[in-house]
Amino acid sequence: MVNLKKGLAYLLIGALCVTQLYPLLWLLTYSLKTNEEILDGSFFALPKTPIWTNYSEAYKSGHYLQYLGNSVFVTTITMVCVIILSAMVAFAITRFRFKYGNVVMLIFLLGMMIPMQATLLPLMIIFKNVNILDTHLSLILPYIAFSTPISVFILSGFMRAIPKEIEESAVIDGASIYRIFRTIIIPISIPPVMTVCILTFITIWNEYILAATFISTEKLKTLPFGVYSFVSQYSVNYGNIGAFLVMGAAPVILIYFFLSDKITKGMVAGAVKG
Amino acid sequence: MAKKMKTVGMVLAASALTLSLAACGSNNDSGNNASPSGSAPAASEGGAAGGENVSITFQNIYPDPTTPTAKALKQLVQEYQDAHPNVKIELDTLNTDNQKQKLKTQAASKQIPDITMVNPAAQMKPFVDAGLFAPLNDVLDKNGLKDTYQAGLLDNYSFDGNVYALPDGNNIEVVFYNKELFEQAGISKIPTTFDEMLEDVKALKAKGITPIAIGEKDSWTGSFLFMNILLRTNGGPGFLSDVVSGKKTFEDPAFITAVDKFQDLVQAGAFPDGATSIDATAGSNLFKTGKAAMFILGTWETGAIDSSSVGSKVGAFQFPTVDGKGDLNEYMLAPGTAFAISANSKHIDVAKDFLNFYTLNLPKVQFELKNAVGQPQKVEGDLKAAGYSDLSIDVMNMFQGVKGGDLAFDNTMVPAVAQVHLNSLQNLFVQKVESSQVAKEHQAAYEANK
C-alpha cells in the first residue's frame, strides 16, 4: 500500500518533470532549425542539420553582449533598490509605533495589482518633463515603483512575525534604529528577500513595452530588444530568435540552478513560523 | 488642445518636482512647438554644414539585418556619416507593431524622433493634424527628388498641398500561385473570374491541398483580400471614399455581395484550418513551402517567394473579376510606410538633408540588392540582365499596367472603424454570419466615429 502510494507519487513527479522541462529542450532544438522547419509547427522533430549560424547571427545582430550588460545593469540596480526601499517601509510599518502605519500599508496595497501598461502614456509625459527619457533611469524608476508594493506586502508579512523581544533587548543595549535595521532586521529577513528578488527579476527581465517606448539609443537597449530585432514587417527570423532566447535565458537558468538550494530554502521561510 | 495638455502638464510638472529631479520640461502653452528634449541647449545650427556635432534619431522598422531593406539602410547611413563626419544618425530600430505604439505614445507627449515612419493617408492624418510633421516640399525639390517618385504616389502622403512623408515602397495586391500544385489538381488555366477561382479552390481542396494561404491572426491579411473582392463588386475603385462622402453606405449591394463572395471562399474551405491563430509570416510560409496553392497578398512578398523552395514554380496573376464586374488592371494599392520628419526637430535641416540623400540613393541600392520590386521610385536598369527572376519581371509588368485602385481599409477609414472591420472579417473565418449583419456592424461603427 505504502509502496503503491510512493510509486504513484514518483510517477506524478516524473511526469511533471517532463512537461515542465520540455520547453527548454524544445527551445534548444528550435534554436538550431531553419525557418521552414520551425514554421512546420512540429512538436517533436529535430533539426535536419543543426544551423549553428543561428547563434553567431543572433550574437552579432542581436547585440548580445551589449544588451545583456544593460539588462544586468538595469535589473541589478532595480533589485537592490526594491529590496532596500521596501525593507525600510516594511520595517517602519510593522515595528514603529506610529499612527499612519496602516494607511501607508493600504496605499501600497492599492497599487499592488496595477499593470504597467496602464501608465505608459502618462509616464512618457512625466519623463519628458523631468528630462530622463532615453536613459536607464526611465526604466529603473518605474520598475522599482511597480515592484515595491508586492515587496512591501511580502516583507511586512514576514517582519510582523519577528518576535519583538529581539529589538527590545537591542534598544536596551542602546542600538540606534538604523543599526537595528541593518544588523538585526535585514540579516534575518534574507529568506523573504530572496522571494522578492525572484519576483522582481521575473517581471523585469523580459519586460519590453516600457523599454521599447522609453529607450531609443542603441547602446542603452536591453535583451528583449534583441528578441524583437528579428521580427520585421513581413518576415520573422525564428531561428535567430530561438538562438537569442537561449543565450538570454542561459545565464538566468545557470544562476538559478546554482542557487536553487538557497532559493527554495529561503523563500517565504519566515512567514510560517509566525 | 493646448489647454487640455497644459492641465495635464501641470499635474505632471507637480509630480516632476516631487521626484526632485531637475524639471526643465517645457509645457505646451504655445501649441505644438515644445522643444523636443528638454534641457539640451537649443542650438540652432544653420544647415548640415556647421562643424558642430549633431546627432539625429532615425526611428525605423527594419530590424532584421538579413533583409535587403535593412542592408540598404545600414549602407546609406554609413555613407552619409562618412561624408558628414559631424553627423551621427542614431538608429532606433523596432519591429512594426512596437514602432507604431511607440510613435503614438511619443506623439502624445509631442516628442517624436527627428525622422520616423508612418503609414499613409488616414493612418498619418492625426499626426499631420496635430502639427507634428514638417512639410517636405523643400526636400522633394532638392536634387530633383520629386521626379523620381511614381506619378500620383505622393498624393497618399499629402495634405493641403504639402507632402509630409516619403514612402519606402509601393505595392499592389496580386495572386501568387504554385504551378505544380495547380497541375496536380488538374487546373490548366489561371482563373479570370471569381467563379472559376471558386471552382479551382474546390478542385484543390479535393486533392487535399490548402487552396489559399493566409495568416489571419494578423487580421489585415484577410481584409486586404476582401477589399480586392469589394474593388470588383463595386465595379471600380472608390467605394470607401463614397461612404465617407455620404454617397453610399456599407449596406450598399456592392459591399453585401463582397461579403457573400468572401464567405463563399471561406465556406469552400479555401483557407487553412485555424487560420485566425496563424501569424502573417507563418501564413506566407504555407505557400513558400509548397503546402498551399495560392497566396493573395502584396507584391512585397515577391523577393521572399523567389528565394523560397518553391520559387521557380510560382507565377502571379491578377485578381479575377466578380460577377463580370471590375477591371483586371485595377488593383488593391499598398503605398508603403513612409519617412516623416518631426516639425520640432532641433536639427531639422540635417534631418532633411539626410532624408534627401537617403531617398535619392535608395532605388539604386535596392536594385543592386535584388529588391527592385515594389519600390516607390522609378527604377532604372535592365531587370533581366541584372538577374531578376521571371516572377519579378512578370510582377513588374503588372505594375506597368496599373489603371487605378483602392487603398487598404485601414488607410482609408479612421482607426476605430478599421478595428471593427478587421474583427468583423476575422469573425467570418470562424463562423458564417448574415452578410447584412456584417454590413450593419460596419455602418454602425462608421456612424459612431464620424
Place this chain on the structure above:
Amino acid sequence: MNVLKVPGRTIAVFILPALLLYVCIVFIPIIVSFYTGTLEWDGIGDSKFVGLDNFKRMFFDDPVFWPSVKRTLLYAVASMIEIPICLFMAILLNRYVRKANKFVSIYFTPVILSVVILGQLWKTIYNPESMGGMLNGVLVWFGLDSWTHNWLTEPKFAMYSIYIVSLWQYFGYHLLIQFTGVQNIPSEIYEAAQIDGAEGFKADRYITLPMIVPIFKISIVLAFIGSLQAFDLVMVMTAGGPAHATDVISTHMYNSSFLSMQYGYGSAIASFLVVLCLIFTVLINFGLNKLERKYS
C-alpha cells in the same frame, strides 16, 4: 503593539523615499488616467471633454467589454484553483523525495522562459491536425477524431486553451512558494502529532494546512495579479481573436488605446481595471485575514 518609538523624522526617512517614488510613478499616472478617461482623444491631436460618456459606453454599449471582464475573472479563478494542487504536490515532494528542491527548480523553468517561445510551443500543441498539431494528432491516434478541434480558433475553446497554458506556466511558481512553506514547518510539530496518532494526510489536515495559510495569501495575491495583468500570453497566442473571443481587460484596453486610437476610451477601461484591483485587494485581504485569525 509595535515596540519602537521613533521620532517623526526617522519615520520619514524610512517611508518617504519609497512612498514618493511610488506616488509619482504609479499613483499620479493612474489619476491622469481617470482624467483622460473623460476625454474624447485619439492620443495625438485635440481632445474634447465628454464627461462620463466613455464610461457609459463601456458599461452599456460595448459588446466586448463585459465578456472581457468575465474572462479576466475566470482567469483569476482558474489560477487560484491551481494553488491547492501545487500545495498537494509540494507535500508529496517534501515527503517522498530527498533532493526535492532540485525538482522544484525544474518545475520553475517555464516561468523563466520568454512568453514568446512558450506561445510558439503551445501553438504546435493546439494547431489543427492538418498543421501537425500534437494534441489533435494524439486524439486521432486514439481514434477520437470527433474530439479534435481548432483549440485556439474556435471561440468556444480558445480562452480555455489559453488558461491551460497559463496554469502550466505558473505551476512551478506557485509550487515553489508552497514548497518552501511546507518545508519550513518545524519537523518537531509532526513528530509530536505522530505520538498523538496523526500521520500522513491526517497530519496535513491538522498541521500543514493551518500553518500554511499565510503562504496561501501570498500565492493568491500573486495569482490574482498575474491574471489581471495577463497580456503577453494572450497577445502571443491569439492577440485577442478570433473576433474578440479571447480579449481580456488588459488586451481590450491596449487595443482601444493604440489600435483604435481611442485613447480616452482606453483610459476609461484602465480606470475600471484599477477600481477592480482595489476591490479585490480589499476582498482578498479581508477574507484571508479572517481565515488567518480562525486558524491561529
